[in-house]
Amino acid sequence: MSYTDPLIEYLEENREDRAMLAALRRGLGQPAGAVPEVSRYVQRRLAQDAPAYLENAYYLIAPLFGAHPLPGGYGNMGDHFVKLCEPGQDPPSNVERRFVALLAAHADDLPDALRHAVSLLKAKDIPVNWQRLLEDVLAWSDDDRRIKTHKFWSRQFWRKRTISNDAAQTEPAA
DSSP: OOOOHHHHHHHHHHHTTTHHHHHHTTTTTTTTTOOOOHHOOOOOOOOTTTOOHHHHHHHHHHHHHHHOOOOOOSOOHHHHTTTTTTSSOOOOHHHHHHHHHHOOTTTHHHHHHHHHHHHHHHHHOOOOHHHHHHHHHTTTTSHHHHHHHHHHHHHHIIIHSSHHHHHHHHHEEE
């Protein structure tokens, strides 16, 4: 069995709790810790000595989950954005622009970029893999890990859609 973060596990187990989801949504676009209702859920899932970067990631992910708790997400944001595109077609310019903006987001701008991305996915009923997104958010402030995350997302968004199975077998490994 793979690791599931305690916050993600709790949120997914309680995705039908309308009061919890409403409380979490109040944290959208707010600074970490600014909304007491969100703190109720975040702080209970953190260890006493949890690092600030984990706490900040929790405060980012929890409200996003509250906005879009649809079950069934797998893969990463590249996989999610591919579902916004027609198979075998170039991505619509608005989808590609949104995806590029997400990739280009500085750590300080990531909350807004993710809020827009999750909103777009919600509008099309595309679920999010919250465990993977938390792990990717945690990587965002480290240059090497962020670049690796960018590559994974990009690979899933551009390469997965454009290379046929035959061509993929002849392409050199990246």
